[in-house]
Amino acid sequence: MNWQPAEFFRAAGETLVCTLCPRACALADGDLGWCRVRRRRGGRLETATFATSLWHWDAVERKPLYHYRPGSEVLTLAAPGCTLRCLYCQNHRLSQFGREAGVVWGARALEPGAAIATAAGRGAAVNLDLKSLDRHRHRALTGGDPVPVLETLAILLAAGVWVEVSTPLIPGVNTDPAALRTLARTIAGLGRWTPSREVEP
Numbered sequence: 001m002n003w004q005p006a007e008f009f010r011a012a013g014e015t016l017v018c019t020l021c022p023r024a025c026a027l028a029d030g031d032l033g034w035c036r037v038r039r040r041r042g043g044r045l046e047t048a049t050f051a052t053s054l055w056h057w058d059a060v061e062r063k064p065l066y067h068y069r070p071g072s073e074v075l076t077l078a079a080p081g082c083t084l085r086c087l088y089c090q091n092h093r094l095s096q097f098g099r100e101a102g103v104v105w106g107a108r109a110l111e112p113g114a115a116i117a118t119a120a121g122r123g124a125a126v127n128l129d130l131k132s133l134d135r136h137r138h139r140a141l142t143g144g145d146p147v148p149v150l151e152t153l154a155i156l157l158a159a160g161v162w163v164e165v166s167t168p169l170i171p172g173v174n175t176d177p178a179a180l181r182t183l184a185r186t187i188a189g190l191g192r193w194t195p196s197r198e199v200e201p
């Protein structure tokens with residue numbers, strides 16, 4: 001692991017609270033965060049997510065950015081760790097670093113705050129998964145709450161970032177048509193969406 005100084009934390013009594021994601025881990029010296037890729041060392045936090053565990057070229061259509069610059073290629077880079085534990089994660093051997101044996105991969109669920117504002121200012125396009133609006137169901141599926149996902153979507157849209165949303169359909173779990181209509185209406189109401197984009201030559 002290659003640990004580097006990290007941003008996004010604040011002091012709270014004897015602890016340092018990580019402000020990168022909604023889990024807000026309060027860390028004593030030496031503690032690892034829930035994601036296991038951020039840790040406290042003395043008066044600062046360190047991150048292991050500067051490492052690249054995986055990379056490959058692909059057509060953009062193979063990514064969950066189906067409408068962003070169609071016809072182009074993208075370089076995928078992935079860093080260790082994840083702040084969610086989706087039950088059906090296709091990368092679980094890679095994403096759940098420290099929880100299972102295996103190589104490392106990760107994605108981050110950013111807190112709607114300074115961290116996501118920073119990311120929004122540096123990103124051209126983002127895909128977010130929203131599994132369900134039902135908090136109990138979302139927590140059962142992912143280990144996290146859906147509200148920060150909705151807040152993050154709104155912030156990204158307000159910042160003018162190209163956003164695509166995926167909802168993995170799990171028969172019998174989140175495929176109720178009425179619930180999906182409500183989910184779609186909620187997403188549509190978060191901000192100004194552009195349904196398609198002219199393809200650049």
Ligand code: SF4
Pocket residue numbers: 018019020021022023024025032033034035036037038039083
């Ligand atoms: S899970 Fe990781 S990123 Fe989230 S608050 Fe805890 S240490 Fe920070």
